[in-house]
Amino acid sequence: MxxxxxxxxxxxxxxxxxxxxxxxxxxxxxxxxxLVEYKDINYTVYNKKQLTEQELREDCDMLKYVIYNTYxxxxxxxxxxxxxxxxxEEIYQESLKNKELGYYKAGDFQSxxxxxxxxxxxxxxxxxxxxxxxxxxxxxxxYSKVYFEKQGEKYFVKKSEEENIKEGMEFTGPENNLFEILxxxxxxxxxxxxxxxxxxxxxxxVNNETYTVKVENEKAIFTKExxxxxxxxxxxxxxxxxxxxxxxxxxxxxxISDSYWEKYLDNIAKAAAGKKNIIxxxxxxxxxxxxxxxxxxxxxxxxxxxxxxxxxxMQSLFNxxxxxGCTMLVSPFTMQSEKEWLEKxxxxxxxxxxPEVVDYFKDYWKHMQYRPxxxxxxxxYFASTFEDFPExxxxxxxYVLINRGTGSAAEFGTGMTYLLQDKGIKVHLIxxxxxxxxxxxxxxxxxxxxxxxxIRAGIYFGESPIVQNNPNWHGEGNGWFPDYWxxxxxxxxxxxxxxxxLELKTVxxxxxxxxx
Numbered sequence: 001m002x003x004x005x006x007x008x009x010x011x012x013x014x015x016x017x018x019x020x021x022x023x024x025x026x027x028x029x030x031x032x033x034x035l036v037e038y039k040d041i042n043y044t045v046y047n048k049k050q051l052t053e054q055e056l057r058e059d060c061d062m063l064k065y066v067i068y069n070t071y072x073x074x075x076x077x078x079x080x081x082x083x084x085x086x087x088x089e090e091i092y093q094e095s096l097k098n099k100e101l102g103y104y105k106a107g108d109f110q111s112x113x114x115x116x117x118x119x120x121x122x123x124x125x126x127x128x129x130x131x132x133x134x135x136x137x138x139x140x141x142x143y144s145k146v147y148f149e150k151q152g153e154k155y156f157v158k159k160s161e162e163e164n165i166k167e168g169m170e171f172t173g174p175e176n177n178l179f180e181i182l183x184x185x186x187x188x189x190x191x192x193x194x195x196x197x198x199x200x201x202x203x204x205x206v207n208n209e210t211y212t213v214k215v216e217n218e219k220a221i222f223t224k225e226x227x228x229x230x231x232x233x234x235x236x237x238x239x240x241x242x243x244x245x246x247x248x249x250x251x252x253x254x255x256i257s258d259s260y261w262e263k264y265l266d267n268i269a270k271a272a273a274g275k276k277n278i279i280x281x282x283x284x285x286x287x288x289x290x291x292x293x294x295x296x297x298x299x300x301x302x303x304x305x306x307x308x309x310x311x312x313x314m315q316s317l318f319n320x321x322x323x324x325g326c327t328m329l330v331s332p333f334t335m336q337s338e339k340e341w342l343e344k345x346x347x348x349x350x351x352x353x354x355p356e357v358v359d360y361f362k363d364y365w366k367h368m369q370y371r372p373x374x375x376x377x378x379x380x381y382f383a384s385t386f387e388d389f390p391e392x393x394x395x396x397x398x399y400v401l402i403n404r405g406t407g408s409a410a411e412f413g414t415g416m417t418y419l420l421q422d423k424g425i426k427v428h429l430i431x432x433x434x435x436x437x438x439x440x441x442x443x444x445x446x447x448x449x450x451x452x453x454x455i456r457a458g459i460y461f462g463e464s465p466i467v468q469n470n471p472n473w474h475g476e477g478n479g480w481f482p483d484y485w486x487x488x489x490x491x492x493x494x495x496x497x498x499x500x501x502l503e504l505k506t507v508x509x510x511x512x513x514x515x516x
Contacts, residue, residue: 029373030375032375032376033373033374033375034373034374034375035371035372035373035374036068036069036331036332036372036373036374037065037332037372038332038368038369038370038372039062039065039332039333040336041066041333041336041337041446042336043449044449045447045448045449045452046449046450046452047106047447047451047452048106048450048451048452049105049106049107050103050104050105050106051103051104051105051106051109051450051451052103052104053096053104055450055451056092056095056096056104056109056450056451057092058448058449058450059109059448059449059450059451059453060088060089060091060092060095061088062448062449063088063091063113063448063453063455064084064085064088065333066333066446066448066455066457067084067455067457068084068374069329069331069332069333069334069374070329070331070333070334070444070446070455070457070459071128071329071440071455071457071458071459072327072328072329072376072440072442072457072458072459072460072461073121073123073125073128073439073440073457073458073461075376076123077121077122077123080122080123081122082120082121082122082123083120087116087117087120090116090120091109091112091113091116091117094112094116095108095109095112095113098112106450106451106452106453109451109453110130110131110451110452110453111131111133113130113131113453114130114131114133115133117130117135118130118133118135121135124136124439124475124476124477125439125440125458125476126138126407126435126436126437126439126476126477127408127437127439127440127441127443127456127457127458128440128456128457128458129455129456130453130454130455130456131453131454131455132454136476136477137196137477138196138404138435138436138437138477138478138479139194139195139196139433139436139477139478139479140194140195140196140217140404141179141192141193141194141217141218141404141432141433141485142192142193142194142195142199142202142215142216142217143179143190143191143192143215143216143217143218143487144162144190144191144192144202144204144213144214144215145160145161145162145213145214146159146160146161146162146165146190146191146204146213147159147160147181147188147189147190147191148171148178148188148189148190148191149188149189150187150189154170154171155170155171155175155178155189156168156169156170156171157169157170157171157206158185158188162204162211162213162214164211165204165206165211165213169206169207170206170207171191171205171206172205172206172207172208173191173204173205173206177191177192177193177204178190178191178192179191179192179485180483180484180485181484181485181486181490181494182484182486182494182497182498183490183493183497184493184497190485191204191213192215193215194433196477199215199217200214200215200216201213201214201215202215218403218404218432218487218488219488220284220404220405221283221284221403221405221488222284222405227240227241227242227243227281227284227285228240228241228242228243228264230264230267230268230271231507231508232271232275232507233501233503233504233507234503235275235276235277235499235501235503236275236276236277236278236279236499236501236503236504237268237271237272237275237277237278237279237300238278238279238281238504238507238508239268239278239279239280239281239296239300240280240281240282241280241281241282241285241292241293241296241410241413242284242285243285243286243287243288244285244286244287244288244289244290244291244292244293244408244409244410244413245288245289245292261295265295265296265299265311266299268296268299268300269299269300269302269303269304270303272299272300272301272303272393272394273303273393275394275396276396276397276499277396277397277398277399277499277501278300278394278396278397278398278399279398279399279401279495279508280293280296280297280300280398280399280400280401280413280417281401282400282401282402282406282410282413282414283401283402283403283405283406283431284403284405284406285405285406285407285409285410285413286405286407286408286410286435287407287408287409287410287411287437287441288408288409289409290319290322290323290409290412290413290416291315291319292409292413293318293409293410293412293413293414293416294315294318294319294322294413294416295311295315297318297413297416297417298311298314298315298318299311300394301392301393301394301420301425302314302390302392302393302394303393303394304393312352313384313385313386314384314386314389315382316352316382316383316384317384317386317388317389318416318419319380319382320380320381320382320384321380321389321416321419321466322412322415322416322419322464322466322467323379323380323412323462323464324380324464324465324466325463325464325465326378326379326380326460326461326462326463326464327376327377327378327379327460327461328376328377328378328379328442328459328460328461329374329375329376329459329460329461330364330373330374330375330376330377331372331373331374331375332368332369332372332374333444333446334444334459335361335364335365335368336368337444338361339361339365342361352382352383353381353382353383354381354382354383355383357381360377376461379460379461379462389419389420389423391423392420392423392424392425394425395423395424395425396424396425396426397425397426397427397428397498397499398417398425398426398427398428399428399430399495399498399499400414400417400427400428400429400430401430401431401491402414402429402430402431402432402433402434402479402480402482403431403432403434404432404433404434404435404479405435406431406434406435406479406480407434407435407436407437407479408435408437408438408441409441410434411434411435411436411437411438411467411479411480412438412462412464412467414429414434414480415464415466415467415470415473418466418470419466428483428484428498429472429480429481429482429483429484430482430483430484430486430491430494430495430498431482431485431486431491432482432485432486432487433474433478433479433480433481433482434479434480435479436474436475436476436477436478436479436480437476437477437479438462438463438464438467438476439458439461439462439463439476440457440458440460440461440462441458441460441462442458442459442460442462443456443457443458443459444456444457444458444459445457484498488511491511492504492505492508492509492510492511495508495511
């Protein structure tokens with residue numbers, strides 16, 4: 001496949017939305033558009049255990065089509081030297097070597113495709129997976145039980161559970177292995193190592209001598225339905241979002257969920273009135289739709305819960321602001337999927353789009369079979385009467401709780417909390433580094449017709465300037481770094497020390513999300 005400059009493919013996003021979405025029905029290609037093949041993706045998936053050579057070829061060809069027409073990151077991969085044609089051919093030829101009684105095992109084809117694709121695609125993308133195999137690993141922090149106190153420009157052991165590491169010893173290792181925590185004794189620095197590999201020990205240098213110390217990473221908290229809720233003290237509102245998906249986030253039935261969310265947002269707006277602090281718990285939130293953190297922050301920042309039009313416009317503004325600079329890849333594949341999704345599943349959401357976007361989508365659907373084009377369009381397409389944020393009703397401190405399970409849309413939600421920093425809202429991140437998966441989102445998955453091999457890829461390019469320009473954001477695979485590092489055991493104590501709100505000890509006892 002011919003290599004293309006990612007700058008050229010994204011050029012359409014540099015124009016005003018009304019200009020960049022106008023040429024679908026025209027025979028002339030607009031800048032950033034490319035004619036591609038149309039294939040019907042509504043085929044039967046047979047999930048065969050054994051494949052003929054022809055079936056193997058068919059699945060390889062469909063895999064190439066799906067990747068090029070679905071994966072928004074393919075353009076970056078090509079610009080970095082990835083050759084899609086050669087990679088697919090390599091998968092095909094390697095799979096031909098595993099012939100048994102005249103057939104080829106589908107399982108061998110799937111593992112071969114995942115292995116070769118992960119080796120050849122070098123761009124950083126946490127979402128991309130093939131047959132359940134993730135292409136990239138995230139960075140994890142492994143803690144020791146050695147704590148340092150800063151004196152001037154040097155660090156000295158304050159407390160240690162390591163036999164050979166004594167109080168008063170001077171730290172002589174790299175400073176980026178010290179992680180700032182807040183305790184009853186003030187700010188301390190815990191020694192740790194960040195890596196994608198599993199560790200049980202690490203090397204620590206004190207007094208210019210090297211010691212082996214035990215390290216461990218924080219125990220994972222697994223998301224569950226009941227994690228969406230709120231608690232409050234006189235000065236603080238605690239609100240939690242367990243999943244950025246309406247159905248899973250608060251109820252198992254979408255219609256029930258709608259009424260729950262309306263009531264939930266009303267309660268947030270009422271509870272936030274007069275508060276000094278808001279704690280927004282996004283720990284172990286795996287993502288979904290960033291509309292849901294937008295809804296919660298809009299309700300918390302603006303006490304206009306009785307004015308639904310106002311709230312809808314504010315939520316759209318949050319969505320669009322966090323997505324400035326982001327794009328969506330439209331193609332025959334994605335538009336077939338979007339047509340079914342938007343028309344049947346979330347028609348109410350489609351009605352919230354800007355009119356020019358709705359017109360563009362409908363025009364594409366009408367012409368996509370005989371004029372199939374592939375193009376990146378701006379992602380900030382929700383309709384809002386506001387161009388910028390008005391003065392918020394809430395003026396205070398926001399404490400966002402994150403961990404390595406905070407990912408994707410929840411990381412965009414973390415970025416949203418910073419949108420009103422210039423209007424009297426100060427943001428603090430508490431916990432661990434997040435997953436680091438925002439660059440490509442809007443996940444679609446598709447299975448190959450014969451083998452059932454499936455690829456899960458993002459159709460959105462989500463490198464939001466609001467996120468990328470924030471000093472707490474450390475990139476794909478690294479995620480948000482907190483201002484204060486804290487484990488599950490210490491996170492409540494950290495919040496008490498930061499807010500001075502002693503009621504939190506009772507109201508949020510244990511700070512386990514199961515209490516909601």
